[in-house]
Amino acid sequence: MEFRFSGTGDSAQVPCFGCDCPACNRARVFTSLTRRPCSAEVRIDGKRYLLDAGRMDLAHSCELARPAAILITHYHADHVQGLFHLRWGCGERIPVYGPKDPQGCADLYRNPGILDFQSGLKPFKPLKLDSLTVTPVPLNHSKPTLGYCLDDGGTRLAYLTDTLGLPPETERFLRSWEPDVVILDSSHPAAFTTPRNHNTITQALDIIARLNPPRAYLTHISHELDTECLVAPPLLPANVRIAQDGETLEDW
Amino acid sequence: MEFRFSGTGDSAQVPCFGCDCPACNRARVFTSLTRRPCSAEVRIDGKRYLLDAGRMDLAHSCELARPAAILITHYHADHVQGLFHLRWGCGERIPVYGPKDPQGCADLYRNPGILDFQSGLKPFKPLKLDSLTVTPVPLNHSKPTLGYCLDDGGTRLAYLTDTLGLPPETERFLRSWEPDVVILDSSHPAAFTTPRNHNTITQALDIIARLNPPRAYLTHISHELDTECLVAPPLLPANVRIAQDGETLEDW
Ligand SMILES: [Mn+2]
Ligand SMILES: [Mn+2]
Ligand SMILES: [Mn+2]
Ligand SMILES: [Mn+2]
Ligand SMILES: [Zn+2]
Ligand SMILES: [Zn+2]
Numbered sequence: 337m338e339f340r341f342s343g344t345g346d347s348a349q350v351p352c353f354g355c356d357c358p359a360c361n362r363a364r365v366f367t368s369l370t371r372r373p374c375s376a377e378v379r380i381d382g383k384r385y386l387l388d389a390g391r392m393d394l395a396h397s398c399e400l401a402r403p404a405a406i407l408i409t410h411y412h413a414d415h416v417q418g419l420f421h422l423r424w425g426c427g428e429r430i431p432v433y434g435p436k437d438p439q440g441c442a443d444l445y446r447n448p449g450i451l452d453f454q455s456g457l458k459p460f461k462p463l464k465l466d467s468l469t470v471t472p473v474p475l476n477h478s479k480p481t482l483g484y485c486l487d488d489g490g491t492r493l494a495y496l497t498d499t500l501g502l503p504p505e506t507e508r509f510l511r512s513w514e515p516d517v518v519i520l521d522s523s524h525p526a527a528f529t530t531p532r533n534h535n536t537i538t539q540a541l542d543i544i545a546r547l548n549p550p551r552a553y554l555t556h557i558s559h560e561l562d563t564e565c566l567v568a569p570p571l572l573p574a575n576v577r578i579a580q581d582g583e584t585l586e587d588w
Numbered sequence: 589m590e591f592r593f594s595g596t597g598d599s600a601q602v603p604c605f606g607c608d609c610p611a612c613n614r615a616r617v618f619t620s621l622t623r624r625p626c627s628a629e630v631r632i633d634g635k636r637y638l639l640d641a642g643r644m645d646l647a648h649s650c651e652l653a654r655p656a657a658i659l660i661t662h663y664h665a666d667h668v669q670g671l672f673h674l675r676w677g678c679g680e681r682i683p684v685y686g687p688k689d690p691q692g693c694a695d696l697y698r699n700p701g702i703l704d705f706q707s708g709l710k711p712f713k714p715l716k717l718d719s720l721t722v723t724p725v726p727l728n729h730s731k732p733t734l735g736y737c738l739d740d741g742g743t744r745l746a747y748l749t750d751t752l753g754l755p756p757e758t759e760r761f762l763r764s765w766e767p768d769v770v771i772l773d774s775s776h777p778a779a780f781t782t783p784r785n786h787n788t789i790t791q792a793l794d795i796i797a798r799l800n801p802p803r804a805y806l807t808h809i810s811h812e813l814d815t816e817c818l819v820a821p822p823l824l825p826a827n828v829r830i831a832q833d834g835e836t837l838e839d840w
Contacts (some may be wrong), residue, residue, distance in 0.1 A: 346676075353647040353677025354654065354702075392644035392673070395605040402606065413672040413694055420665040421644070424598075425605025442665055442694040450606075 337468065337488040338379040339517075343391055344579045345371025346523050346534070346558045347414035359562030372581055373414045374497055374556040376519075377403075380488055381466040387484060387495055394418025395425065402427070405465060406451075408434030409497060410481035411441040423449030433457055435472070435480040457482060460509060471513075473506040475499035475521075478533045485513060491585075494549075497521035497556045500533055502543060515549050517585065522554035522578075525564035537561060537570065544576055551588060553579040589720065589740040590631040591769075595643055596831045597623025598775050598786070598810045599666035611814030624833055625666045626749055626808040628771075629655075632740055633718040639736060639747055646670025647677065654679070657717060658703075660686030661749060662733035663693040675701030685709055687724070687732040709734060712761060723765075725758040727751035730785045737765060743837075746801075749773035749808045752785055754795060767801050769837065774806035774830075777816035789813060789822065796828055803840060805831040 350371035351360035363369045373390030383404035391397070395418065409415055411434070419432075423444070429452040436456025445453060457463060457472040459482065464470075471485040476499050483496035483506065494515040496502070502510070510518075520543060523534035531539065534556060544552045552575055564570075565578065572578070577588065602623035603612035615621045625642030635656035643649070647670065661667055663686070671684075675696070681704040688708025697705055709715060709724040711734065716722075723737040728751050735748035735758065746767040748754070754762070762770075772795060775786035783791065786808060796804045804827055816822075817830065824830070829840065 347673075348676035349647075349673060351651075353650060353674055354679040355677065395601075398605060399603075417669055417672050420669050421599075421601060422605055424600035425607065427606040 337486065337491060337493075338584065339486075339493060340377050340584045341553075341555065341579045341581060342377050342397075343372035343375040343388075344555045344557055344581050344583075345373060346556050347373065347412070348559065349373060350557070350559045350562055352559045355559060357559055357563045358566050359559045362566070363562075368580070368582070370581060371557055371562070373417070375415070376495065378468070378486065380468050383466065385465060385468070388415040389418040389422070390414045390416060391418050395422045398422060398425075403430060405431040405433060407470065407484055408432060409475075409483065409495075410435060410477060410479045411437050411439065411444075412479055412498070413441060415498075416441045416444065419444055419451060423447070423451045425450050433463065435482045437480040456480075460505075471509075473509055474503050475506065476501050476503055485510075485515065491516050493517040493519065495519045498523075498534055500531055500535055501539065507543075507546070510547055515547070516551065518544060518547055518549040518552040519555055519579070520544060520552060521556045523556045523558050523561065525558070525561045526570070527564065528560070537564075541573070541576065545573070550575060552576045555579045589738065589743060589745075590836065591745060592629050592836045593805075593807065593831045593833060594629050594638075594649075595624035595627040595640075596807045596809055596833050597625060598808050599625065599664070600811065601625060602809070602811045602814055604811045607811060609811055609815045610818050611811045614818070615814075620832070620834070622833060623809055623814070625669070627667070628747065630720070630738065632720050635718065637717060637720070640667040641670040641674070642666045642668060643670050647674045650674060650677075655682060657683040657685065659722065659736055660684060661727075661735065661747075662687060662729060662731045663689050663691065663696075664731055664750070665693060667750075668693045668696065671696055671703060675699070675703045677702050685715065687734045689732040708732075712757075723761075725761055726755050727758065728753050728755055728785075737762075737767065743768050745769040745771065747771045750775075750786055752783055752787055753791065759795075759798070762799055767799070768803065770796060770799055770801040770804040771807055771831070772796060772804060773808045775808045775810050775813065777810070777813045778822070779816065780812070789816075793825070793828065797825070802827060804828045807831045
């Protein structure tokens, strides 16, 4: 599979509106350092699959390459807001998979347009999308949230955001599944003292150390973490990188 | 006041995702003919006020000119979706006025960030924003919805979307208020047989004929109406124009 980070930011994005911090000011000048809402795309079997749909230009990117399906981690606005526009499009319906969440977001379920919301995925029950096997795993967040473990028969990639820590059963699954690549929520700087729904970078690195995958990426990065990294660049283990928008697995 | 249409489209926008109709194809080539979500901005007293917040690049435009306040017509996604990003910004809180609607949209009320949601406006009770007087008027829509009658002491402008027809008390108010400019929902083509929440162009022209203002604009235009106008350009009365994105009152 080809995997690309289409967004690596938190709900505020980088630059954050009206913010004068070093990371936000840098991203205004070097637009390659902007961080759009956390999301990714996978290309396999000649098809394009989306992980989350929070980018505001989602409909435009889908005109360039119509997705075969969309996998939603959870129904917070920063992960689904692009669907508000996309849904009113034309053509074949687009299947949307996600956790069982009776509420969803705003009126998406009631007015789905061309989106074909599937019934909620069962944790640990694999979904086959042609040659891609997707195993949903529960995460710790303020709304029902799933991580996705993707296996194309060659590479095993675990996409794990938004989460604070990992539920024990998810960590157990990952230890036996042995991912080649782990992509993990690392929203807050180490100095952040009250994490509730997202990892600090310290917590993310602890989890990665326990799972010990060949490669790991940090994502869902806040402007506060970007600033901390600018002021005092963290010493990352050799198997860990902070993801950037547009990056692919080949860029490692 | 300076008034500018920042968006003149319906929730699908023009081009509509995946659509191959003449209007959508034209807008892909001539980007000046795109229609973003229906919205406008008013500049007066050196300040910028927004009417609705459905543009996906709202936070970016607000970095260029921070709004003094935002007036929301109603809490459908195509009128508020830009707030999902903007709210997580920095700096002084931005007052947001709108109809009394206990639900709002998704978690905007619960997680307002820098947005300062004011209690619901009372129909026909004027709100003073420095030298601008704003009178909210009820509209006919599927969610509590207000039109806004703006008076800067020189020009009287009635901004009336989303609506199907006008409630009798609103039409009565407008007749006695005598607007110089009426801006009205005209979503559907004349051939559209089952309007429920928005006017057809025929219904919009009927309302304008009854109010008979010096100038009127049609807005909240669908790609279907744009296509109808391409195929068979309608004969509009001399006081009526179809609004375009970016247009100002001076462009008449
Ligand atoms: Mn998030
Ligand atoms: Mn979240
Ligand atoms: Mn609308
Ligand atoms: Mn509406
Ligand atoms: Zn910042
Ligand atoms: Zn079209």
